[in-house]
Amino acid sequence: MPRLLQPARTTGFAMALRFAHCSDIHLLNLDGVRPWQFLNKRITGAVNLALKRRRAHNDALFDRIVEHAHEQNVDRLVITGDLTNLALASEFAHVAEKLEAAKLPITVIPGNHDAYTKGSARHGRFENYLGKFMDGDRLAGEQYPFVQRFDGVALVGVSTAVPTLPLYATGQVGPDQLARLAKILDDLEQEGLARIVLIHHPVIDGMAHARHDLLDLEAFGEVIARHGAELVLHGHEHRELVGVLPGPECEVPVHGVSSGTALSQRPGREGAFRIYEVEPGGLERETYLWRGEDFKKSDD
Numbered sequence: 001m002p003r004l005l006q007p008a009r010t011t012g013f014a015m016a017l018r019f020a021h022c023s024d025i026h027l028l029n030l031d032g033v034r035p036w037q038f039l040n041k042r043i044t045g046a047v048n049l050a051l052k053r054r055r056a057h058n059d060a061l062f063d064r065i066v067e068h069a070h071e072q073n074v075d076r077l078v079i080t081g082d083l084t085n086l087a088l089a090s091e092f093a094h095v096a097e098k099l100e101a102a103k104l105p106i107t108v109i110p111g112n113h114d115a116y117t118k119g120s121a122r123h124g125r126f127e128n129y130l131g132k133f134m135d136g137d138r139l140a141g142e143q144y145p146f147v148q149r150f151d152g153v154a155l156v157g158v159s160t161a162v163p164t165l166p167l168y169a170t171g172q173v174g175p176d177q178l179a180r181l182a183k184i185l186d187d188l189e190q191e192g193l194a195r196i197v198l199i200h201h202p203v204i205d206g207m208a209h210a211r212h213d214l215l216d217l218e219a220f221g222e223v224i225a226r227h228g229a230e231l232v233l234h235g236h237e238h239r240e241l242v243g244v245l246p247g248p249e250c251e252v253p254v255h256g257v258s259s260g261t262a263l264s265q266r267p268g269r270e271g272a273f274r275i276y277e278v279e280p281g282g283l284e285r286e287t288y289l290w291r292g293e294d295f296k297k298s299d300d
Ligand SMILES: [Fe+2]
Pocket: 082, 111, 112, 113, 169, 200, 235, 236, 237
């Protein structure tokens, strides 16, 4: 596997976790959907869906990611949000069925599409249908961030999913969750675990489009600058994005993956997933891009 360009502070940890990362799979299922459900913001999303998403994404690519994950013996599949389009119950039921059928340990966090309307967020639809893929420890009994501990590695699942105005796709972590995140990062460091933070929205200024951004990006960056992490993974922009955030000792790598089900062949926007290996001495990464018939390993 190619070495990462950005050194991560992982030397000295006794660890091994091999996982696949994908995002923004937007699995579609409109079974049983009634027209009245589209009278609010969903009408915008539904039109968008009809015009673009049906042509731009294909659920079969997610099936292929699962097959690759099995073939390549990953320990786990991590999906950083936007598993649905309109946060409908029928979509969540479909997603839950697909994830269970994958026969693979899976970790998920929500994206903005998974809290598409106030109703879906208020009813905790994402958590109700997909809670089993967010098992883990929590501070003060709050849902987010959740922590999943493995052999020397911890996944920290953050939520930025908040309902937004039509045509907005912003996200927010919120001060309470940020305070819990700070404490969690400190505790995990004390335990000697490599900390991998999962968040849907990009966390580096300028990487998200206007009206797509994380509203408290600066506050999130301050938590990382002060408390550190070994890696931050995100999705949301349907683009391959790689950067760093300042950490307390060294830079923290931040990797955004394109949509896992995108049929696009535009450079940087192809359907994609990555495989990470966290082991003593560092993090390693492979990127796989959709090439029309299958995902092929990229040279990045
Ligand atoms: Fe998103």
